[in-house]
Every structure is written in C-alpha cells, then in structure tokens.
Amino acid sequence: MTRMNIEETAEYLKNCRDVHILIHRSPDGDCIGSGYSLQAVLRQLGIRSRVLCSDPIPPRFGYLLSDEEEEHFEPQCVIAVDVADEKLFGTLEETYAGKVDLCIDHHISNLQYADRLMLEGDASAACEVLYKVYRAMGVPFTRQIAMCLYTGMATDTGCFKYSNTTPETHIFTAQIMREFPDIRYDLINREMFTVKSRGQLAAETVMLQNMEYFAEGRITIIWATLDLCRANGVDEKDMEGLTSLGLQPEGVEVGITVREREPGEYKISMRSARDVNVSAICQVFGGGGHVKAAGCTLCGTIESVRVQLLSAVEAAL
Amino acid sequence: MTRMNIEETAEYLKNCRDVHILIHRSPDGDCIGSGYSLQAVLRQLGIRSRVLCSDPIPPRFGYLLSDEEEEHFEPQCVIAVDVADEKLFGTLEETYAGKVDLCIDHHISNLQYADRLMLEGDASAACEVLYKVYRAMGVPFTRQIAMCLYTGMATDTGCFKYSNTTPETHIFTAQIMREFPDIRYDLINREMFTVKSRGQLAAETVMLQNMEYFAEGRITIIWATLDLCRANGVDEKDMEGLTSLGLQPEGVEVGITVREREPGEYKISMRSARDVNVSAICQVFGGGGHVKAAGCTLCGTIESVRVQLLSAVEAAL
Numbered sequence: 295m296t297r298m299n300i301e302e303t304a305e306y307l308k309n310c311r312d313v314h315i316l317i318h319r320s321p322d323g324d325c326i327g328s329g330y331s332l333q334a335v336l337r338q339l340g341i342r343s344r345v346l347c348s349d350p351i352p353p354r355f356g357y358l359l360s361d362e363e364e365e366h367f368e369p370q371c372v373i374a375v376d377v378a379d380e381k382l383f384g385t386l387e388e389t390y391a392g393k394v395d396l397c398i399d400h401h402i403s404n405l406q407y408a409d410r411l412m413l414e415g416d417a418s419a420a421c422e423v424l425y426k427v428y429r430a431m432g433v434p435f436t437r438q439i440a441m442c443l444y445t446g447m448a449t450d451t452g453c454f455k456y457s458n459t460t461p462e463t464h465i466f467t468a469q470i471m472r473e474f475p476d477i478r479y480d481l482i483n484r485e486m487f488t489v490k491s492r493g494q495l496a497a498e499t500v501m502l503q504n505m506e507y508f509a510e511g512r513i514t515i516i517w518a519t520l521d522l523c524r525a526n527g528v529d530e531k532d533m534e535g536l537t538s539l540g541l542q543p544e545g546v547e548v549g550i551t552v553r554e555r556e557p558g559e560y561k562i563s564m565r566s567a568r569d570v571n572v573s574a575i576c577q578v579f580g581g582g583g584h585v586k587a588a589g590c591t592l593c594g595t596i597e598s599v600r601v602q603l604l605s606a607v608e609a610a611l
Numbered sequence: 612m613t614r615m616n617i618e619e620t621a622e623y624l625k626n627c628r629d630v631h632i633l634i635h636r637s638p639d640g641d642c643i644g645s646g647y648s649l650q651a652v653l654r655q656l657g658i659r660s661r662v663l664c665s666d667p668i669p670p671r672f673g674y675l676l677s678d679e680e681e682e683h684f685e686p687q688c689v690i691a692v693d694v695a696d697e698k699l700f701g702t703l704e705e706t707y708a709g710k711v712d713l714c715i716d717h718h719i720s721n722l723q724y725a726d727r728l729m730l731e732g733d734a735s736a737a738c739e740v741l742y743k744v745y746r747a748m749g750v751p752f753t754r755q756i757a758m759c760l761y762t763g764m765a766t767d768t769g770c771f772k773y774s775n776t777t778p779e780t781h782i783f784t785a786q787i788m789r790e791f792p793d794i795r796y797d798l799i800n801r802e803m804f805t806v807k808s809r810g811q812l813a814a815e816t817v818m819l820q821n822m823e824y825f826a827e828g829r830i831t832i833i834w835a836t837l838d839l840c841r842a843n844g845v846d847e848k849d850m851e852g853l854t855s856l857g858l859q860p861e862g863v864e865v866g867i868t869v870r871e872r873e874p875g876e877y878k879i880s881m882r883s884a885r886d887v888n889v890s891a892i893c894q895v896f897g898g899g900g901h902v903k904a905a906g907c908t909l910c911g912t913i914e915s916v917r918v919q920l921l922s923a924v925e926a927a928l
Contacts, residue, residue, distance in 0.1 A: 454770060454784075455797065455801075457796075459797075460788070461785040461786075461788045461789045464781040464785035467771075468778040469778075471776075471778045480776075483773075487772060488772075489859060489860070490860060490861065491860070491861055492860055495819060502815065542805055543806070543808070543812060544806045544807065544808055568798065568801075
C-alpha cells in the first residue's frame with residue numbers, strides 16, 4: 295500500500311482510464327457527492343467512469359446525479375471514495391475486494407485495503423479532500439461538481455455544526471459559493487436538514503412521547519418497542535436518523551435509543567453530547583463505533599436492558 | 612442622517628467616549644454577540660461602555676458576557692447594534708429615542724433613526740458587519756470577541772443554513788476558527804441549535820401531534836389552543852422558536868402556527884419554505900414581516916380562522 299498526497303492523487307487521476315468508482319452501502323451525501331463529482335471531473339478529461347453502489351441512491355440526492363449514464367465497460371481502474379472498509383461495499387464486496395487501485399478517504403479508521411491511499415483524517419468529509427485534489431488537477435468546476443462538494447461537506451458536518459468542521463471546510467464552501475452564487479444552497483440545506491417524511495415525523499412524535507430521564511437528566515432512554523411502533527404505524531426505516539433525538543433535552547450527556555428488533559432483542563444506539571466515550575461503553579456489550587456515536591445489541595426484558603444500560607453509562611459519567 | 616462605511620465607523624469608534632451600547636428587546640445571539648464584542652473591543656482601547664437591554668439576557672448566552680461590569684455613568688455616546696427600529700429598544704425607547712449617535716446594522720428595513728448609520732443589508736448578521744469594523748480598527752481579537760462574533764453569525768444564519776449566509780460569513784468564520792482553534796464551536800452550536808428545555812420538547816410533541824395538512828400537503832397548520840396547552844402543561848414561552856415546525860414535512864410550501872392567546876383571538880405565525888411571500892399574505896390581515904417569516908392576528912372561531920388562512924394561502928400558491 296502506497297500513501298499518496300494531493301498532487302500525486304491529482305496526477306494519478308489525470309492518467310487513469312475506464313474507471314469504476316465505488317461508494318459505500320447506505321449511501322450518504324458525502325459518498326454520493328464524492329462519487330458523482332469525481333465522475334464529472336473525469337468526464338471533463340475525456341475519461342469514462344461509472345459510479346457503483348450496492349444500494350439505490352435515495353431520491354432526495356437526485357440533484358447530484360449525472361444525466362448521462364455510461365454503458366457497461368470493463369474497468370481498467372477501480373477507485374473507492376469515502377469507504378473506510380471493503381465490507382462497506384455491501385454486495386459489491388465480492389467483485390471488488392482486493393482490486394481497489396486507489397482509495398480517497400477521510401476516515402482515520404481506514405483499513406488501508408487499497409493499493410494507493412489518499413487519506414486525510416482531519417478533513418470533515420471526503421468531499422473536502424476531493425476539493426483539493428480537483429484544484430490540483432486544474433479542472434474547472436461545473437455547477438454539478440459544486441453542488442456535489444457542497445452537499446458532501448454540509449451533510450458530514452451537520453451543516454457546519456459538528457466538531458469535525460474545519461476552517462478549510464468553511465473556506466472551500468465560501469469559494470464554491472463565490473464561484474456559483476446562483477445555486478440555492480438554502481434549498482439544498484432545507485432538503486438535507488429540515489425536511490422529514492410524514493412517517494419520520496410520526497416516528498419522532500412517538501419517540502419524544504416515550505423518552506425517559508435518568509441520572510438527574512444526564513441520561514435519556516427512548517424506547518421504540520414493536521408494540522409501540524405497530525400502534526402508531528411507525529416502521530424501522532422511519533426511525534433512522536432519529537437516534538440523536540435523546541440528546542435534545544438540556545443537560546443530557548448520553549442519549550440512548552432502544553429499538554426492539556424481535557421480541558426480546560434490542561438494537562441500542564448511543565449518542566454522546568460532549569465528552570463521554572460511548573464507543574467504550576458499547577464495547578462492553580460487544581458493540582462499538584465512534585466516540586460520540588456507537589451501538590450494540592442486547593437481549594432480555596425491557597427491565598433488564600434498562601438496568602444494564604444505566605449501570606454502564608452511570609459508571610462512565 | 613449620515614451613512615458611514617467600514618473605515619469611517621472604525622475611526623468613529625476609536626474616538627468615542629463613555630458609550631452606552633443598545634441592543635434590541637427579546638435579545639438573540641446576534642445582538643448579544645454584537646453588543647458584548649463591541650464592549651470588549653472598546654475596553655481594549657481604554658473606552659468604557661455598558662451594554663443595555665430592556666430584557667434580561669437568556670442564561671444560555673452567559674458565555675458571551677463580560678466578567679467585569681462597569682458602574683453607572685452618563686453616556687457621551689450612544690451606539691445601537693442590530694436594532695432596525697427604535698421601538699425595538701423596548702422599555703429603553705423613552706430614554707434613548709432620538710439620541711442614538713451611531714447605529715450598526717444589517718437589516719435592510721432599518722428605519723434610519725440614528726445620526727450615523729453603518730448598514731450592510733447583504734450581511735448575514737450585525738456581527739458580520741462588526742467583524743469588518745474591528746479588523747479595520749486593528750484591535751486584536753480575544754477569545755470572548757471570537758465567541759461573540761461566531762455566535763452572532765451562526766445564530767442569524769441557522770448555523771450557515773439559510774439564504775442569508777454569504778461567502779464572507781464562511782470566510783470570517785474560518786478566520787475566527789484559525790485564530791482560536793481551542794474554542795469548542797461544536798458545543799456552542801449544540802447549545803444554540805440542538806438543546807431544548809423539557810417544556811420546549813413537550814410543546815414540540817403537542818404541536819407535531821396536532822399538525823393538519825392541506826392543499827395536497829403544501830400547507831400545514833399547527834393549532835396550539837388554550838385547552839390543548841393547558842392539558843399538556845405547555846406554556847406560551849415554550850412555543851417560541853417552534854414556529855417553523857410546520858415546514859418540516861416534505862412538500863410543504865407554507866407552514867402556519869396558530870396560537871390562541873385569549874379565547875377567540877389567534878396569533879398567526881406564517882413561514883415559507885421556498886418562494887411564497889408570506890409577508891404579503893399577512894399584510895392582507897393587517898400583519899407583516901419578512902418574505903419568509905411573517906405574522907398577523909385573527910379573531911373568530913377555529914373554523915373561520917382556518918377558512919380565512921387557507922383561502923389566502925391557496926391563492927398565493
């Protein structure tokens with residue numbers, strides 16, 4: 295495995311041919327923005343490419359896609375963007391594992407599976423790394439490239455809200471806005487951060503109604519049991535992205551969402567508001583994740599799950 | 612009234628003495644950040660000042676205040692920051708109306724009541740204007756000044772989300788972050804945008820439960836009647852800041868929140884997701900406001916209020 299810098303990556307991209315671009319399963323704004331901006335940049339150099347993902351691109355990201363779809367071709371070069379682990383290729387893992395020529399990423403946890411790695415662990419988003427690569431390549435930005443890069447940086451930082459936001463995130467965003475003043479960034483942000491489906495709103499209402507407070511309000515637990523979901527017409531998918539609801543009350547340090555998957559089996563999502571390491575707590579239960587966002591699975595009764603979670607979190611507070 | 616530019620304002624501030632700094636009633640992050648950063652800047656030049664507001668500063672803005680409190684003194688100079696209209700001085704209007712020497716603002720609607728006006732209608736926040744003034748003055752930034760300016764720009768733009776965000780908003784933010792990398796911007800943002808009191812969460816739950824959809828989902832109405840609020844222990848104050856809840860469902864163009872103030876009297880808040888001018892709609896009912904956020908008062912029954920609102924909004928769609 296060779297580590298590459300921005301200039302070497304730019305040079306490599308200028309000389310590649312017939313590229314398959316891989317993004318991760320359950321695609322988000324950053325990997326979609328990375329993949330489709332890279333395709334647009336390569337197209338300007340006359341290099342054909344396809345963006346491949348094991349899951350469909352959610353319709354709300356439709357504005358990032360290209361109208362022109364390349365037909366099938368055998369790849370001469372495989373590039374993964376925003377993918378820390380080959381497992382995240384999903385159903386494409388079998389085809390592409392061990393065959394990635396270049397990975398461009400910002401996850402410090404990257405498993406270094408590719409022949410060449412352009413990794414910036416301090417960057418807010420893969421799109422922030424790619425912004426620099428494209429500038430080094432000297433290709434002019436198009437409106438589509440600008441929307442891709444903006445969306446990637448905005449979504450991975452919660453609209454410039456989280457601790458991964460860097461001065462460069464803001465500077466690159468400003469430069470994109472100056473170059474493309476007519477893009478409706480406010481409407482992109484509305485779509486990404488404000489809009490919810492009626493199902494999600496129903497799920498949010500149910501979850502807010504069923505929030506429990508512990509440890510003088512420093513811990514919250516939201517229970518989404520099968521009975522409760524059925525009674526309110528809420529399905530599992532509607533609850534995705536709502537795992538940080540429990541961090542909203544003032545004074546909360548750790549917010550826990552418990553979703554009953556099957557009777558007696560609970561999927562736990564744990565979020566930290568400040569400095570409690572929830573990854574360490576979840577590891578005790580055989581799970582893991584990031585310092586501020588982790589998960590695990592527990593079995594038993596509601597009462598036994600509650601006792602286990604509270605004793606572990608209270609010990610960490 | 613004299614219009615001043617950045618340099619003239621900087622020069623004026625360097626030469627003022629014994630300053631009363633006025634901010635608007637119901638103070639928000641931008642006027643508080645403006646007022647207390649200006650006090651800190653003047654203090655560095657040996658100029659004493661006091662920040663005056665008709666309402667108390669909400670505790671969550673406590674980190675922006677100065678530890679040193681000046682004793683009472685007669686002002687030689689009165690400066691208003693982020694105040695578009697002398698009416699917004701609240702109880703201080705009587706004392707200070709017609710006596711403002713300088714107003715620094717970003718509201719295009721500024722009524723030009725001050726002797727001197729430094730107005731940038733395109734700036735996202737008064738703090739964005741002040742950033743430039745302080746740089747022109749050449750005073751070094753302190754940690755407190757940095758937190759004030761960041762908070763003002765972040766809060767007035769919904770954390771860089773709204774259409775008033777400019778490239779300069781991002782550039783100035785990046786420069787502040789570079790100069791003060793140790794400030795926990797993520798915790799400021801959590802406090803400003805994520806944290807809610809239990810009362811606010813209860814209000815939000817009640818409002819979500821009582822959302823009505825009209826015009827194929829393009830209009831929402833949330834009813835907060837006296838009965839409903841009493842039954843759920845929600846008070847008027849808890850509902851402030853929740854007037855944009857009705858814009859969350861996908862496809863919504865106009866979100867209306869109706870709060871019953873007294874039996875049969877309704878305070879209407881109207882929010883626009885995209886391009887419908889809700890100020891024009893509210894003007895029909897004797898109200899007004901901004902293009903995307905306006906209000907009015909209606910009297911009658913729930914049914915008659917609903918009919919009036921829907922016919923006016925449907926005509927505008």
